[in-house]
Amino acid sequence: MFPGAMTVPVGTTLTFTMSRFTFAAHTATTGPGDPENEPSSFLGQLSRSIRETPPFDEAGVYPSDPRGDPAFLTPSSHGNGFWSSGFMDRSDATPQPKTSQVKIVAPGTYTFYCLLHPFMKTVVTAG
Secondary structure: OOOOEEEEOOOOEEEEEOOOOOOOOEOOEEOOOOOOOOOOOHHHHHHHHHHOOOOOOHHHHOOOOOOOOOEEEOOOHHHOOOEEOOOEOOOOOOOOOOEEEEEEOOOEEEEEEOOOOOOOEEEEEEO
């Protein structure tokens, strides 16, 4: 994800957009844990269910909030600070969107990962 880190004011709407150079599906997902280094964490389990262990956990595949207006993100969203774009891609042959938005409405540090490729991440500090 680019940039790898940023600082934004509270109230900022983040837009995650698929690069025109990628043809793979991706997610933008935040919540407890590091899916790459903490496999038993909440995000680690979601990521593993998508990449390795069928059946997949739908919370990692589908958006955490209805499409349309940006969801509001706080450290307690969905009870644990979870938000996910669900799968996104650039293909016109799939129903997945090319973009997804979330509005950060509380100060904090939010690390967004791609659950399919957990080495891809960006850290957003809102203050």
